[in-house]
Amino acid sequence: MIKKLSLIFISAIILNASTLDEKIQNIIGYQEFNENRSLIEYLFQNDSAYYANGSINYIAVIEKLKDNGLLKVVLNKPQDISITFKISDDAIKSMKIISDSLTALGYYHYFTKDLIYDDNKTITWTINLKTEAAIDPLMLSKELAKNNCRFVDIKQEGYTKWMYKIDTSNSTLSNAYNITNNERVDFRKPLTPYFIKVDNANIIEIHSKYGNHWFPQIVFYDKHLNILNIVKENERKDSLQLEIPEETNYIKIEDIYTLANIKRGLSVIIKE
Structure with a gap:
């Protein structure tokens, strides 16, 4: 024995x-x-x-x-890099997390070569970009970890082709501001749309700061980032009160035309 x-x-x-x-x-x-x-x-x-x-x-x-100098990502000259992401959970949410992670690392200019959603609900997303250095997998893994995502496999072919298989089954959105019920939050000038996380909430009140010219656009999402409702207002508003759809976990707040219209910021209150 x-x-x-x-x-x-x-x-x-x-x-x-x-x-x-x-x-x-x-x-x-x-x-x-x-x-x-x-x-x-x-x-x-x-x-x-x-x-x-x-x-x-x-x-x-x-x-x-x-x-120890064994991971080489710098290339001799600018080259076309192909990166494939394989994801098996929460398609929309996972792609947002990857896209946000690439942006955080300074990769804005890439284009989608292939996007396949198979019968097993697995997404294979391939992007191409021209660069002097491949995406650093350590930096990418740390960005993904902020959203409770992790690598389960990596493959490199000749420095210009990379494949990442990513587990997003426990993913969260690290850039979503968590607001508790009856809490008032004052947001400053936005660089991107406001993105907030709520739980068991029924009402949202939004107040525009003095000097804004706000034309609201509010999007309600469930925990998988499926859209539940979109509210658009073609008239300027100083404040807005809306019912929050059931199963809402995330809310995006912006302006129909430009974020410059809310450069003074907004105040948000969530109520049960």
């Missing part, structure tokens, strides 16, 4: 090491992995430190690779 347990333990260690080596090779590429095999074996000799809850801890792995 003890011999069997020992064999199982040894097999688990070998399997973990083999899996970790494979994942590292996928991240840095076959050639880079083979050229630095001895260093990689030394750096990751305590392979259990790079697992969390039975899965690869990609942030820890990528951080170690980057700290």
Whole structure:
């Protein structure tokens, strides 16, 4: 019995090491992995430190690779980069999180090459961009982590093609301001539409600050970011009170024409 347990333990260690080596090779590429095999074996000799809850801890792995000069994202010249994201949960919400993460990293100018939604409700989203450096997977993983998303697989092909499989099953929207019932929040000049999170609320009151010229547009979403209702007003408003649809988790507040119309900010109150 003890011999069997020992064999199982040894097999688990070998399997973990083999899996970790494979994942590292996928991240840095076959050639880079083979050229630095001895260093990689030394750096990751305590392979259990790079697992969390039975899965690869990609942030820890990528951080170690980057700290030791094994993760190369800078290119010799501007090139076309192809990045594919595979997502299996909350399609609309997940794409917003990825898009917001790219924006936070300074990537605004990219275009969608393919967008496939298959029978298994898995999204495969491929974008292209021209750049002198590929997106840093460590920075991207940390941005996604802010929204409770994590990598479950990464593959790199020749520095110009990357694939990220992302678990978004527990995702949240880190840029949504959480407002509790009966709380009044004063928002300053917006750079992007106001995006707030609510829970079990029935009424929203919005007050425009003096000097604004607000033409309201309010969008109500459920927890998956499916649209429940849109309210638009073609007349200037100083204040607005609306019923919040059932199952609303997120509300976007903006101006029909331009955010410059609410440059003085807005005040928002949520009521039960």
